[in-house]
Amino acid sequence: MEEIILRDPYQPKHYPLLVVISGPSGVGKDSVVQALAMREDYAFHFVVTATSRAPRPNEVDGVDYFFVSEAEFESLIHQGELLEYALVYGQYKGIPKQQVREALASGKDVIMRLDVQGAATIRQLIPQAVLIFLSAASEEELVVRLCRRQSESETQLVRRIEMVREEMLHLDEFDYVVVNRECHLQAAVEDVLSIITAEHARVHPRQVIL
Amino acid sequence: MEEIILRDPYQPKHYPLLVVISGPSGVGKDSVVQALAMREDYAFHFVVTATSRAPRPNEVDGVDYFFVSEAEFESLIHQGELLEYALVYGQYKGIPKQQVREALASGKDVIMRLDVQGAATIRQLIPQAVLIFLSAASEEELVVRLCRRQSESETQLVRRIEMVREEMLHLDEFDYVVVNRECHLQAAVEDVLSIITAEHARVHPRQVIL
DSSP states (O other): HHHHHHHHTTTTOOOOOOOEOSSSSSSSHHHHHHHHHHOOTTOOOEEOOOOOOOOOTTBTTTTEEEEOOHHHHHHHHHOOOOEEEEEEETTTEEEHHHHHEEEHTTTTTEEOOOOOOHHOOOOOOOOTTTEHHHHHHHHHHHHHHHTTTSSSOOOHHHHHHHHHHHTTTGGGGGSSSEHHHHHTTTHHHHHHHHHHHHHHSSSSOOOOOO | OOOOOOOOOSSOOOOOOOEEEOOSSOOOOOHHHHHHHTTOOOOOOOOOOOSSSOOOOOOOBBTEEEOOOHHHHHHHHHOEEEEEEETTEEEEEEHHHHHHHHHHTTTTTEEEEEOHHHHHHHHOOTTTTTTEEESSSSSHHHHHHHHHTTOOOHHHHHHHHHHHHHHTTTGGGEEEEEEOOTTTTHHHHHHHHHHHHHHHHHHSOOOOOO
């Protein structure tokens, strides 16, 4: 049975949040998280994913990913020490529980950037997580952004748009939706910070237990 | 059966909020509401209470109160047109539903300043209301503020402190708690605005139907 916790204004205690920033690809999840990291008025722990693939030339262990061997990754799976994991093209990717646990214990909010599927998994595993869906202002705006990447063929682009439409159907599993308007990144960042401030003011804190 | 509403980021619609700012007396509810009213980046409708008592010299009808006759007030009661009302020392005080309905229809958020008892009544009547409990940082700070008013005898002060303690027990019926620290009014106002921003970003808006 869960203990009922009330925020006591006379004895302020910080209940760190687990915040998931998600949304379709191309919507600007990385930009929002990077802009948050630049804020001097807000400190958080950004979750670094573990992977069994080899690091690319510019990648730094512990910053871009935690690079672990396949055997190490599988041992994490067997110990139930991954919050979420997937095997994509023969390579593992997942979130080590221990990292999240330590960050929360330090009192810092934990922020994860996940695709919509990953966010839905977190919702199941950790109902107390705060799920933010980052959206474009319109499908057109998102398509323009995806085109600008120039890394995709027309077929890939069509597939991506279909995927975005499917991802939009998961909106109802999220707590909040923030529109990341073209050229208005800071407004989206402010909205995310307001959501975090409001969550810290909840009388009934969403206490995360892992 | 209630219709399930989802905020659509591609078709942004404004769902006006009903926000109750409450808390013990002396905590600064008026100051917070006044500071909110000064903000040029946020427009809202402040609910004016109706009363059957006569206006005092400086009071303006429609600003301080809506001054109505006892007969008019009783007719509002019989029509079920009051959100909440009380008879105190033979004088009626209450919130006309029509005013709130019109303000919400205009698309503006509606803000009410209510004592803790009144806020609890609103919670029962309008579960979708956003209830903010304004608190002092400590009981000592609140007592100092009450003393500074100098309008109260020692007996009244003791009674007031007892009342504050009782009011604190209602905290769990609120959504959010904001600490209005001595000399940090603007911080409290920013917290209230963050809560309002976050509520406007909810995927499942709290739609108020009166």
